[in-house]
Amino acid sequence: MKVKELLPGDQVVDRRRGEEIRFEVVAVDKIGGLFQVTFRSMLGLASACYNGNAYIAAVR
Secondary structure (H helix, E strand, O other): OEHHHOOOOOEEEEEEOOEEEEEEEEEEEEEOOEEEEEEEEOOEEEEEEEEOOOEOOEEO
16 A cells, blocks of 8 residues: 555554564654654554655555
């Protein structure tokens, strides 16, 4: 799904070293030409900025 289409509650799954980490989208804010996405996981909260047309494998 494109970053500009993400909504709070969408889920992203990342697999690292054979372990699955689930991230929940908490907020999506437009900042200039970028989108700041805030995620929550068992590791805590984190944010990252993306181009709105970037693709993230997320599910609703």
